[in-house]
């Protein structure tokens with residue numbers, strides 16, 4: 001039987017992004033892709049991202065996070081999930097309290113992120129510096145200018161979408177700026193075509209961004225490995241960085257997503273800060289039957 005059977009989890013969301021948090025500290029359990037897909041397939045534990053909290057690897061950090069998408073793939077970043085983990089580690093009585101300060105340093109495969117509580121259910125995550133070089137995204141081809149890369153879909157002389165800005169926030173993002181309301185695009189159809197485009201060797205998160213004011217962006221996201229979601233924190237960061245590089249906005253904006261609003265600031269020291277809410281929905285234990293027949 002899977003070591004995950006009957007493990008406790010928290011069902012949360014961050015601005016609508018469905019997050020499951022599991023505390024695996026003190027164990028050597030590592031979630032396999034098949035187990036992640038099984039957990040995502042149960043309505044009680046369905047998620048956009050599963051945040052598995054492991055013992056710290058690097059001295060001075062509070063935990064190591066493995067981040068799983070619904071298809072079982074892993075990501076180096078999840079802004080909304082990181083806020084949920086911070087809430088769980090600071091407030092959930094079953095998860096040991098590592099700090100009284102309301103601050104945590106967490107590590108992922110992409111590096112370190114720090115989180116600070118700003119209100120009871122609101123956190124700011126320092127997402128670190130954006131990667132802007134073509135090989136940091138990564139892209140297949142060496143584009144010198146990543147503010148707008150050559151990529152389009154639809155008729156060659158009248159493309160539906162074209163010339164996205166590309167940014168790594170620890171995970172790959174392509175941001176298409178649109179003049180029309182992003183809701184008027186069939187992102188559920190367009191998203192998968194672009195996510196798996198050969199220009200993105202590690203696939204990409206695909207966003208449609210409409211700049212609606214000097215400090216406001218409306219955003220919809222097709223997430224790599226998870227599909228349409230109500231919010232994506234790293235995509236909101238990428239959208240602000242991409243828009244700012246094109247002088248469409250300044251260095252900060254409220255990013256309005258279908259599930260809520262995130263405030264993003266690209267600081268002068270190059271760090272991107274994301275502030276937003278968390279919500280705890282329920283806690284439960286994983287049903288053993290989920291793992292029957294998995295290897």
Ligand SMILES: N[C@@H](CCC[C@H](N)C(=O)O)C(=O)O
Pocket residue numbers: 017048049069074075076077078079080081171172205223224225226231232233234235
């Ligand atoms: N929802 C997340 C990002 C999730 C990871 C993404 N699907 C990927 O594979 O890169 C967020 O809030 O940042």
